[in-house]
Amino acid sequence: MLDPHRLRVFRAVVGSGSVQAAADNLGLTSSAVSQHLSALARETGLVLFQRQGRGITPTAAGLELAAQSEEAMSQWGRLDAVVGDLREGRSGRLTVGYFSSAGSAWMPELVKSLTAQLPDLTVDLVLTEVTGRNVTPDIDIVIDPPDGGGRPGYRHVPLASDPFVAVVPVEHELASFRAVSLADLRGQTWVSNDLIGSLGHRIVVSTCAAAGFTPRFAVQAQEHHSAIQFVAAGVGISVMPRLAARALPREVTRLRITEPTPMRHISALVRETGRPNPAAEHLLEMLLDLNTHPSRRGRPVAG
Missing domain, CATH: 3.40.190.10 (Periplasmic binding protein-like II)
Structure with missing residues (x-):
């Protein structure tokens, strides 16, 4: 079984770029760090670093171990925290x-x-x-x-059920309406606020298909904070869950969507x-x- 402390030292070397920097960050001597690296190499049977000039650089195997160990170290840190909770009552x-x-x-x-x-x-x-x-x-x-x-x-x-709303610039031609049908947004330039293929994106696209059109996404913002700023700049409109459109800048307003209303359900x-x-x-x-x-x-x- 791999030693978590050696993994932590190893990740510090990969993250800082040198044995001496990792030693300074961890409060160890460079000799102690080198010993941990050698022991981890023996445990894993892998060549984790290679010489580069006067220093070292991680090998492909070393980089992969650093990446794959992130979640394990996070869980180990959580276990450490549980022990601390128990110790402190x-x-x-x-x-x-x-x-x-x-x-x-x-x-x-x-x-x-x-x-x-x-x-x-x-x-x-x-x-x-x-x-x-x-x-x-x-x-x-x-x-x-x-x-x-x-x-x-x-x-x-x-x-809860969370309906999607249209987020549009306050100067948009539809901004004076409290509600619009989904078909009213057919010819608009759209700004995506979710990852393509994600559940939220699929809900929007499938509801648009039910209304007889496919939205044209000019910007793939992929999250609602950036999408709102694109709308505020006048780049296009965005359709997002009402929960994501709670706090809007003054350049933007939101409209209810009807006929049909995209909807997500939260549990x-x-x-x-x-x-x-x-x-x-x-x-x-x-x-x-x-x-x-x-x-x-x-x-x-x-x-």
Whole structure:
């Protein structure tokens, strides 16, 4: 089994670019760092570095080990934190997954309230919509796929329906309307606010297909913050979930979409462990209450 401390030293050398820099960063001697590198090379049976001038540079195998060990080291760090919690008498830790618009709209106030009520609780927040994250959250706030929102080992709890809205410049010809049909946006220049092929993007494109057209994306912004700025600059319009369009600059306004309305459904997945998790259940109650009474948190989503 690989030694986590040696991996940490190895990653420090790869990240800093030299043995001496890693030693300075870690508070070790350069000799100790070199010994850890030699021991790790023996453990793995890999050539991790090669000479380059007076220094060293990672080999292809070394770079791959550094990249692949990132998540493992993150999980090891989480285990270290659990040990620290136990040693210092803190009662528990809650890992919460979320996607970006729910994170900005809901999580700050929810976590503030939760930790005020449970001061010994440590909350880890993980952006689980980012691909490649290997985490097991206690609660994961997710967008339900069209074929259902289940996940093995988790209880599925619906939270809200989040309609998509049109975000347009305030000087746009449609800006004076409170609502537009999706067909009204047919000939517009569109700005994407999600990754192509992602669930949100597929919802928009499939609903447009149902309305008889395919949107023309001139800009692939791929996330809503940048997309809103492109709209503010007058580059085009964007169709995004209302939750993502809560806070808009004065150059931009949002319009309801009708006939048909793109819609996404948001749920909480609660991990079933066979033992009580009071913190997870309490956060779930707060999420349900928030979406039953959306006026309590600005204008998140309608339940």
